[in-house]
Amino acid sequence: MPLKWKKRWISDESFESAGVFDVLGDGKAHIVSGAFWYEGPDFRKKHEIGPVGKYGEYYDDFSTLPLDVNGDGRMDFVTGGWFGKTLLWKENPGKPGAPWPVHPIAEVGQIETARAWDVDGDGVAELIPNTPNTREVKIFKLDTDKEGRGLGTFTSHTIHTFPEGEKQDHGLGCGDVAGNGRADILLRQGWLECPADPWRDRWVWHPDFPDPVWARASVPMLAVKLKGVDRGAVLTGSGHGYGLWWSEQRAERGERRWIHHPIDPENAQYHDLQWADVDGDGECELVTGKRHRAHCGHEAGEWDDAGIYYFKWNGESFSKQVIEYGPIGVGKGCGLQFALHDLFGTGRLDLIAPGKDGLVVYENLGP
Numbered sequence: 001m002p003l004k005w006k007k008r009w010i011s012d013e014s015f016e017s018a019g020v021f022d023v024l025g026d027g028k029a030h031i032v033s034g035a036f037w038y039e040g041p042d043f044r045k046k047h048e049i050g051p052v053g054k055y056g057e058y059y060d061d062f063s064t065l066p067l068d069v070n071g072d073g074r075m076d077f078v079t080g081g082w083f084g085k086t087l088l089w090k091e092n093p094g095k096p097g098a099p100w101p102v103h104p105i106a107e108v109g110q111i112e113t114a115r116a117w118d119v120d121g122d123g124v125a126e127l128i129p130n131t132p133n134t135r136e137v138k139i140f141k142l143d144t145d146k147e148g149r150g151l152g153t154f155t156s157h158t159i160h161t162f163p164e165g166e167k168q169d170h171g172l173g174c175g176d177v178a179g180n181g182r183a184d185i186l187l188r189q190g191w192l193e194c195p196a197d198p199w200r201d202r203w204v205w206h207p208d209f210p211d212p213v214w215a216r217a218s219v220p221m222l223a224v225k226l227k228g229v230d231r232g233a234v235l236t237g238s239g240h241g242y243g244l245w246w247s248e249q250r251a252e253r254g255e256r257r258w259i260h261h262p263i264d265p266e267n268a269q270y271h272d273l274q275w276a277d278v279d280g281d282g283e284c285e286l287v288t289g290k291r292h293r294a295h296c297g298h299e300a301g302e303w304d305d306a307g308i309y310y311f312k313w314n315g316e317s318f319s320k321q322v323i324e325y326g327p328i329g330v331g332k333g334c335g336l337q338f339a340l341h342d343l344f345g346t347g348r349l350d351l352i353a354p355g356k357d358g359l360v361v362y363e364n365l366g367p
Contacts, residue, residue, distance in 0.1 A: 003310075003321065003364060003367060004367070005364060007332075008362075008363060010107050010359040012362055013034060014355070014358065015081060016061070017336050018336070018359065019337070020032070020339045021077070028249040028340070029308070029343050030087050032336050034049075034052050035059075037050045039128055041343070042079055047096045049100045050100050053083060056296065057293060058082065060081030062111055063081065063111040072188065076189060077092075078105070078116070081111055082110045082112065085108065086111075087114060088109070089102075089221075103152070106138075108147045109132075109133055110133055111131055111212060113272075113328055115219065120183075122330050124142055126139050126140060127142075132188075135162040135166065136160070136318075137159050141199070159185070161201055168188075169188035170215075170219075171218065171221055172185075172217075173178065173223060176225075177249070188215070190205060192204070192205055195359065206256070208256055211258070213243070213260050217238070217256050218271055222236075222274075223275050224284070231248070235271055236270070237270025237271065244264040247260050258353065263286070265308075265324075268290065268300060268301020269288065269291040269292075273288045274286075274338070280348060286318060287309075287351070288311075289306075291333050292328070292332075293356045302330070305325060305327050308322075308334050308351065323362055333356070334354070336354075337354070338351065339351070343363070348365075350362060
């Protein structure tokens with residue numbers, strides 16, 4: 001049965017990334033987006049974090065990744081952007097109204113967005129920026145003490161360098177492609193197979209994705225296991241064009257092949273994808289939507305109606321359910337990085353949608 005959603009306006013701010021974490025240590029969920037954070041449970045009290053560089057319609061804030069970087073028990077967050085070319089973390093001061101000190105991690109090149117995944121399985125997420133115009137694929141691991149507390153610094157690991165004339169390109173994901181339980185890294189042209197020791201052993205490059213389906217691929221691309229599909233699948237949206245697909249992995253004559261199946265080919269700018277159980281049935285759904293004005297009105301699909309959806313796997317294909325849809329100004333996009341979190345203690349995942357069209361919460365009311 002389809003879910004019902006209650007739309008709650010939070011702010012007209014046009015930052016394109018949002019995260020949810022306990023800023024104050026009071027056990028409540030707070031929304032963090034760009035230069036501000038919003039105090040739960042009603043998110044009406046707005047607190048300043050600090051200025052964010054603005055470049056035309058863009059703010060140089062392309063991710064919101066919660067992480068206690070300095071081990072003080074307060075949750076900080078990691079961001080970075082296209083224009084500053086620097087991955088950085090913002091330090092939680094522990095009280096409303098105080099500025100959040102900004103600490104550079106590394107200059108890595110133009111950052112499409114960054115994500116955090118636990119690559120080595122130690123319980124602490126690593127940082128991976130998508131830097132389309134660079135040759136190097138880097139993972140940043142938090143330095144910790146013997147108790148596992150963050151020390152405020154990171155160690156950079158370059159897991160792959162493309163040959164001269166090639167580049168990382170648009171698209172990034174993490175998941176088990178090889179089928180051995182490890183965290184492989186997906187990119188636009190192929191995937192990097194995670195070795196037994198990701199920091200000492202060699203990552204093997206598999207150039208499996210030359211197909212145009214993966215051009216300007218979403219961040220993230222999702223490696224998932226679908227019921228009734230023998231091998232792993234990859235879910236990919238077009239971040240700057242039309243289309244959303246699932247790609248089936250097959251083995252033929254000892255070689256891996258990918259068979260593409262459309263999910264929603266008639267909608268555009270599927271930039272952020274998440275795989276989560278939003279209806280509480282124990283199975284994950286694909287949650288995604290349009291990024292409003294991804295390139296400021298200058299690419300295919302920019303002026304189409306906007307929407308946010310979840311797609312339920314039925315054993316053969318994905319069935320589409322609408323969370324929000326309508327003309328620009330009525331429908332809503334979900335930015336570069338949206339969030340799913342139980343904001344109201346109902347046991348259901350609510351959706352936090354940032355973007356150039358404002359910051360909105362969709363409360364999950366259940367069936």
